[in-house]
Structures are given as C-alpha cells and as structure tokens.
Amino acid sequence: MPADPRRVDLHIHTTASDGLYAPAEIVRRAAEAGLAAIAITDHDTVAGLGEALDAGRRLGLEVLTGTELSAEFPNGTMHILGYGFDPRHPALLSALEQYRRFRDERNPQILAKLAELGMPIRYEAVRAKAGGESVGRPHIAQALVEAGHVTGVDEAFRLYLARGRPAYVNRRRASPEEAIGMIRAAGGAAVLAHAGQLKRTMQEVRRIVADLATAGLDGIEVWHPDHSADDMRALAVLARQLGLAATGGTDYHGHVREDVRLGVGRGNLAVGYEAVEALRARLAARKP
Ligand code: MN
Ligand code: MN
Numbered sequence: 402m403p404a405d406p407r408r409v410d411l412h413i414h415t416t417a418s419d420g421l422y423a424p425a426e427i428v429r430r431a432a433e434a435g436l437a438a439i440a441i442t443d444h445d446t447v448a449g450l451g452e453a454l455d456a457g458r459r460l461g462l463e464v465l466t467g468t469e470l471s472a473e474f475p476n477g478t479m480h481i482l483g484y485g486f487d488p489r490h491p492a493l494l495s496a497l498e499q500y501r502r503f504r505d506e507r508n509p510q511i512l513a514k515l516a517e518l519g520m521p522i523r524y525e526a527v528r529a530k531a532g533g534e535s536v537g538r539p540h541i542a543q544a545l546v547e548a549g550h551v552t553g554v555d556e557a558f559r560l561y562l563a564r565g566r567p568a569y570v571n572r573r574r575a576s577p578e579e580a581i582g583m584i585r586a587a588g589g590a591a592v593l594a595h596a597g598q599l600k601r602t603m604q605e606v607r608r609i610v611a612d613l614a615t616a617g618l619d620g621i622e623v624w625h626p627d628h629s630a631d632d633m634r635a636l637a638v639l640a641r642q643l644g645l646a647a648t649g650g651t652d653y654h655g656h657v658r659e660d661v662r663l664g665v666g667r668g669n670l671a672v673g674y675e676a677v678e679a680l681r682a683r684l685a686a687r688k689p
C-alpha cells in the first residue's frame with residue numbers, strides 16, 4: 402500500500418499571540434499550500450481558535466484546536482502543546498487567564514527594580530515599544546536604550562534584565578504536570594514541544610519524557626525546524642518505545658524565523674497525516 406501522501410502542520414502561531422498573520426489568513430495560506438490539516442498553537446491562549454475553525458469550515462481544511470503552554474523548567478525552555486480540546490472549557494479558560502496575569506504582573510515588578518537602581522522608566526514608554534504585542538523584557542530593554550541608560554538591548558540584558566541580574570524577576574509558570582493536567586481536563590492531548598529547546602542530552606530527554614508520560618503526556622513533537630535529523634530519529638524511537646503519539650510542525654510565526662515556511666519549515670520538514678491519527682487514537686483511548 403502506498404504511504405498516505407497527506408501533509409499537516411501542527412505548530413503554528415497567529416496574531417492571537419506572536420505570529421504575523423491573523424488566524425483566517427493562516428488557514429487560507431495552509432489551504433493554498435495543500436495541507437490536509439493544521440493546528441493553531443498560540444502561546445498561552447485559545448483566542449484565535451474560533452476564527453480559525455470558521456475559516457477551516459469555509460475552506461474545507463481540517464483545523465484542530467491547539468495551544469502552546471510555557472511550563473516551569475530550570476535552565477531551559479519547556480513548552481507543552483495541547484490539541485483537540487474543548488476551547489470553551491471553563492477550567493481551561495480560567496487557567497489561561499491566570500497565566501496572563503502571571504505575565505502581566507512581572508513587567509511592573511521589573512520597572513520597580515529599575516527605578517530602585519536609579520533608572521525610572523514609564524510603562525507607557527515600554528508599551529509604545531511593544532506596539533500592540535504582549536509586553537516583555539525586549540521592550541523594557543529598548544526603553545532603557547532610548548532613555549540612555551545602556552548603549553544597546555544586549556547590554557540591558559547583560560547588566561540588568563537577564564536571570565541573576567539585579568532587575569530580573571522570575572515569571573511564575575505552571576509546572577509541567579499542571580500544564581498537562583489543564584489540557585487533559587479540557588479533553589485534549591498534551592504533547593511535549595521541541596524537546597531540543599530543553600537543552601538537555603538525549604539521555605536526559607528520555608528520562609524527562611518518561612516522567613511526563615507518567616503525568617499523562619500523550620505525545621512528543623518529533624518534527625520541528627530546530628531538531629537535527631539525528632534528534633528527530635531519536636525522538637521518533639522514543640515516542641514508539643513509550644507508546645506516545647509522534648507529532649510535528651513548523652512553529653511558524655510569519656517572521657521571527659524568516660526562513661521557516663508554513664508546512665515545510667526550512668524546506669525539508671514533512672509531517673504526515675499519521676500525526677493527527679495518532680493524536681485521535683490517544684483521545685479515543687481515554688473516552689469512557
Ligand atoms: Mn513564539
Ligand atoms: Mn515553543
């Protein structure tokens with residue numbers, strides 16, 4: 402039997418978080434690119450899903466609900482992707498609201514520390530730098546440059562804003578187990594995103610994933626533009642060994658990584674429709 406030629410992209414950002422294109426525009430582009438299914442996975446929000454699902458229905462493109470949650474992980478980045486959940490689930494919505502509060506309360510704390518250090522910056526100046534996207538340290542750094550306290554953004558991080566520096570404030574995040582629990586409580590499948598960004602050896606990744614599987618993890622993002630061919634082979638083996646779904650996507654933002662394109666990453670990423678079927682199988686196995 403010939404292999405299923407259908408291709409999917411299960412990791413895409415829109416204007417609902419830090420992507421360049423609106424959800425409906427992403428769906429239009431995905432349909433044009435001939436993808437069989439996509440998931441919209443904006444950071445810590447489900448705000449773009451209604452528009453994306455509508456556009457998918459209109460254009461006949463399968464759109465899975467999705468999100469990408471930041472979890473607490475020392476000296477590395479851990480993101481947990483959620484798929485196929487109910488985007489109106491009240492517990493999920495209130496947990497996401499709390500996430501947003503965590504993020505919003507951090508910026509004033511950083512500005513208070515900078516003021517104590519003799520560098521008062523107005524929040525309005527920072528917000529102006531963000532130009533509508535969610536406000537964070539890069540924008541505070543730009544405001545510090547503008548006020549003449551540092552010569553560049555790099556220096557602002559090195560002297561004040563980086564972890565361990567005097568104006569650093571830790572952002573409270575959910576634990577990995579809480580992030581997985583939020584997604585599963587809303588009826589979704591939880592997938593470890595870009596294991597390459599954990600900044601651990603493959604041996605350590607194996608142990609971390611095995612622990613997360615015990616906590617309810619449903620899958621691993623095997624195919625991602627940041628993963629080498631060796632990474633992807635090892636992660637596919639790990640998924641198979643642990644009975645987890647193997648998924649993938651381009652982490653498309655429309656900019657940020659200029660060379661990454663929808664559906665194909667840097668030109669060589671091909672995620673098969675089997676990824677969607679594997680997620681469905683995980684969800685079906687949980688139904689009472
Ligand atoms: Mn992003
Ligand atoms: Mn991520």
Ligand code: MN
Nearest residue numbers: 412414469652
């Ligand atoms: Mn992402």
